[in-house]
Amino acid sequence: MHTTLVSPEQLAAHLDDPAWAVVDCRFSLQDTERGRQAYLAGHIPGAVYAHLDEDLSGPVVPGRTGRHPLPDPAHFVARLERWGVGDATQVVAYDDAGGAFAARLWWMLRWIGHEAAAVLDGGWQAWLAAGLPTRSGAEARPPARLTPRLRPELAVTAAEVDARRGNPAWRVLDARGADRFRGENETIDPVAGHIPGARSAPYADNLTPDGRFRDVESLRLRYQALLGDVAADRAICYCGSGVTAAHNLLAMLHAGLGEGRLYPGSWSEWIADPARPVAVGPE
Numbered sequence: 001m002h003t004t005l006v007s008p009e010q011l012a013a014h015l016d017d018p019a020w021a022v023v024d025c026r027f028s029l030q031d032t033e034r035g036r037q038a039y040l041a042g043h044i045p046g047a048v049y050a051h052l053d054e055d056l057s058g059p060v061v062p063g064r065t066g067r068h069p070l071p072d073p074a075h076f077v078a079r080l081e082r083w084g085v086g087d088a089t090q091v092v093a094y095d096d097a098g099g100a101f102a103a104r105l106w107w108m109l110r111w112i113g114h115e116a117a118a119v120l121d122g123g124w125q126a127w128l129a130a131g132l133p134t135r136s137g138a139e140a141r142p143p144a145r146l147t148p149r150l151r152p153e154l155a156v157t158a159a160e161v162d163a164r165r166g167n168p169a170w171r172v173l174d175a176r177g178a179d180r181f182r183g184e185n186e187t188i189d190p191v192a193g194h195i196p197g198a199r200s201a202p203y204a205d206n207l208t209p210d211g212r213f214r215d216v217e218s219l220r221l222r223y224q225a226l227l228g229d230v231a232a233d234r235a236i237c238y239c240g241s242g243v244t245a246a247h248n249l250l251a252m253l254h255a256g257l258g259e260g261r262l263y264p265g266s267w268s269e270w271i272a273d274p275a276r277p278v279a280v281g282p283e
Contacts, residue, residue, distance in 0.1 A: 002090060002118040004254035005213060008130045011092050011120060015045055015133075020090045021083060021141060022047040025056075025101040026124065029188070035095075044094065044127060045135040048083045052243065055079055056104055066269035067241035068104075070155065073112055077148045084141025085114070094120035094127070098211045100203065100244045107246035107262060113149025119250060122212040156236055156261050158270060164236065165197035171230040173201040173260075175239040175248050176267070183280030188240055191271040195238065196279040201226050203239070203247035219255035232258030238266040 002010070014020040024047045026035035032053055039049040050056055058071035070076075085091055091109055093102035102119045109117035120127065128134070156164075164170040174194050179185045181200040186192035194200070205222065208214055214222075227235055232252050239245040242264035249260045270276050 001116045002092070003115050004118055004250060005121040006092055006118045007121055008127045008132055011044070011127075012130070012132050014090070018142075019088060020092065021085050023083065023091060023093045023102075023105055024049045024124075025052070025093050025095045025105050026097075027052040027095065027101045035101075038096070040137060042134045042136050043139075044124075045133055046139060046141070047094075048139055048141060050083075050093070050105055052101055052104065056108060063272050064269075065272070066265040066267070068243055068264075069269075070108070070111075070242070070264045073148060073150055076108060077112055077146055080109075080112075080114075081144055081146050084144045085146055086144030087114075087147050089114075089116065089144060089146075091117045092120055093117070094123045096124040098204070098207045098247075099123060099213070099250070100247055103246040103250045104243045106250055107154075110259075111151055111154050111262075113151055114146065122210065125211055154259070154261055156263050158263070158265055158273070158276065161195065161236055161238070161263050161270075162276065165195055169230065169234060171227050171235045172198040172263075173226060173235060173237045173245075173248055174198045174267075175201060175203040175237055175245040177202050177204070180240075182282060189268050189271060191278060193278040193280040194267070195270055196277050198238070198279075199226055199283055201237075201248055203244045203251075206247060206251040213251065213254065216255055219251050220257060223252050223255055223257055227257070232260050235260035236263055237261070238263040238270075240266055241268045242266045 028034040057068040093105040183192035237245040
């Protein structure tokens with residue numbers, strides 16, 4: 001069972017294995033149909049497509065939720081079953097953004113208790129660079145039965161973040177770029193800044209220049225510096241809308257440090273309530 005990352009070569013060896021399911025998670029916040037169009041033009045053979053807004057998020061409630069709230073678990077499980085994900089299925093998610101969107105699906109699978117989930121290291125670009133086969137058009141897999149074992153402890157609410165952000169026994173990590181953390185160059189959300197007490201931990205720093213995850217030792221040293229003496233299960237990760245924050249959770253688990261928690265609503269939910277405090281500038 002693979003629970004964090006797989007290489008293109010590992011996935012290629014299982015392309016004809018019905019016990020392995022590949023999910024294409026390519027997406028663009030600027031053009032929400034770009035990922036689906038890219039999938040139809042060419043994808044890893046056998047892959048189905050997961051749309052961030054339609055498949056990996058629930059309904060947005062203005063003034064209450066963030067931009068990508070979690071879907072109802074039962075609805076998500078039903079979608080997985082339609083994709084052919086069963087209790088014994090190894091899922092491999094990929095994208096063309098260093099795992100930024102694939103990690104969301106990876107985390108959601110763990111959230112409903114399906115641990116046989118991994119992200120393709122290097123994503124679509126690494127697959128092409130290895131000269132591996134591609135296919136065009138939409139694909140489907142035979143439906144399967146999936147037994148959820150929901151792990152609600154992996155997600156925290158805004159109230160829980162507010163209660164823990166000043167507690168030295170907890171660590172709140174912001175996965176957005178350092179400029180957005182400081183309140184600079186905010187082009188997505190209407191309020192700039194970060195949750196007071198959080199530390200800047202850009203998800204992009206988990207990657208090498210070619211879009212693969214850094215080696216385990218480098219990741220371990222990075223997160224040990226961020227966490228200090230705080231255990232990984234007391235780390236709360238957030239970003240703009242609960243998507244790229246999962247990348248940090250994946251990196252920590254891959255580094256052998258344990259499993260942190262996601263604040264799914266993230267910054268876009270935090271600022272929906274003007275009573276919640278906001279900080280700008282460095283840590």
